[in-house]
Amino acid sequence: MKSRPMMMAAPKRVYVDLDDVICDTGIDLLALLEQHFGRHVDLEDVTSWDLGVSLGLDQQELRQFMHYAHEPKVLQQHRSRPGAVEQLSRWSDVGVEVWIVTGRPTQTFAATRSWLQDRKVAHTRLIFADKYGNYGGLQEMTDGVEAMPMEQIAGLGFDLAVEDSAAVAGVLHDELEIPVALMDQPWNRQMEDAGRLRRCMTWEEVDQMCGDLFSGQMEP
Ligand SMILES: [Mg+2]
Numbered sequence: 001m002k003s004r005p006m007m008m009a010a011p012k013r014v015y016v017d018l019d020d021v022i023c024d025t026g027i028d029l030l031a032l033l034e035q036h037f038g039r040h041v042d043l044e045d046v047t048s049w050d051l052g053v054s055l056g057l058d059q060q061e062l063r064q065f066m067h068y069a070h071e072p073k074v075l076q077q078h079r080s081r082p083g084a085v086e087q088l089s090r091w092s093d094v095g096v097e098v099w100i101v102t103g104r105p106t107q108t109f110a111a112t113r114s115w116l117q118d119r120k121v122a123h124t125r126l127i128f129a130d131k132y133g134n135y136g137g138l139q140e141m142t143d144g145v146e147a148m149p150m151e152q153i154a155g156l157g158f159d160l161a162v163e164d165s166a167a168v169a170g171v172l173h174d175e176l177e178i179p180v181a182l183m184d185q186p187w188n189r190q191m192e193d194a195g196r197l198r199r200c201m202t203w204e205e206v207d208q209m210c211g212d213l214f215s216g217q218m219e220p
Helices: 026-037 051-055 060-071 072-079 086-094 106-118 148-158 166-175 203-214
Strands: 011-015 097-102 127-132 145-149 159-165 180-183 195-202
Touching: 011 127, 011 148, 026 060, 026 072, 051 060, 072 106, 086 127, 086 203, 106 145, 127 148, 145 148, 148 166, 148 203, 159 166, 159 203, 166 180, 180 203, 195 203
Parallel strands: 011 097, 011 159, 097 127, 127 145, 159 180, 180 195
Antiparallel strands: none
């Protein structure tokens, strides 16, 4: 029988980003780009978080593009990333609270929730956070869904965050002092490991990082 090593200690509450962490979003956006703008870009060439830069879109095109990207039928298509759903189930099984913290606009709430339900993604809560300052400090409400300001994340007691945005990972690690598993993506490669921020190539490596972090092998 093949057995997995038991996690010696586990986090109590984890922050898990959705796009390009639980689901593959980037690859679907590139297909949309080709479909609507007739432009081909390889995922490996998306080296800037700024999609205007990476995809060569002006402001008006980018607005239109993001509108397409947030349509329910597009969101519904995203595939889960290898090992993601399994790891969240394992965490839930041992009593870890999984809080999915997304930077999507709040109007995607219904489509996001049904995606998670359809795939039986184990989670305790789904939070919409103003990760990119889109709401200018205001708690934008859409259909009763609030965008949480990032400062509020600090008070939620997360033991670990799993993110792919380098900018957000920097805020979580440096300002909010939360250990971060940075999910490797072409747009975050300039970010180096530091303190309790570690690049993870796979969900298996996130699990390994947890083992190191909670058995005291990662220095604060
Ligand atoms: Mg993301």
